Amino acid sequence: YLTILAAFSSIADFIADKILPKIARKKALTAEATRIPPIDDIPDSDVEQIKQEADKRFLERQKEQIELFRRYGHREVGPYITSDELVRLDRYIEYYACRNPARQNLLLFVRKS
Template structure:
């Protein structure tokens, strides 16, 4: 038997029952000593036991419904007050520190973004030099680097830019170069068409739809500049 499961109310009831029985027994003995018969003594025992039970119930009800609630009302109310942080209870110094912390986080995030973007641009320019250098002049290659950087940073090209005219390369080669660039930077493929028409002189008279439909070619390997899905992997293979 697990004595831990005995309820405190049961223990109290047992104590009261034992006390009531003891009082009833004493009353019965007193009645017998006075010369009354056993029946009267037993009746006295029952009456005393019943009175003890009624008294116990009355006391229990009074405690539960009157005395305990009255005591609880008299006790001090110690509710925990949770402080609410508002502009009124935050000092100017704390506000300055919070603002400074947020600014530092924002600047750090911007710095990491710029560093990542610069690394991506540098890698594609490395690919550009490997691919385009044999077919353009040094000046054209330098300008092409800057035009690529404009595109990568989503900045508008200069209105007075001088277009580039590669030697030997055919129109599909430049289409593929444009596709490689926009695919590498993860931009919308169609948005590269205006850029190609501004940068390469021989593409300026072509319809946008013509360029758009030929950015990617299934027979790409037959051209000088093929479509490349993975520029970093391509560079790693070329540098072996």
């Protein structure tokens, strides 16, 4: 067991010392090589298109993250709560991800009389 642990430790040290600095250097070189045109040279239509594409990518990523949290919630909490509570949890995840204040009718726990 200790031999295997020592082998993995030496492999991790090798990766950290040799491979990671090379990857960092490659990324730095590519970042330096790309020339960004001055903002004055870009037409307004291109700026608007870039903004729209960035917003679209942001919304797609946000949807992916919401779905990831929903699946996690269904897997971890789903067996312990009812389907109505699971739907309510999904709504809370979406409201929280979109930074909307939760409405008053979205109660996480229902008080049983």
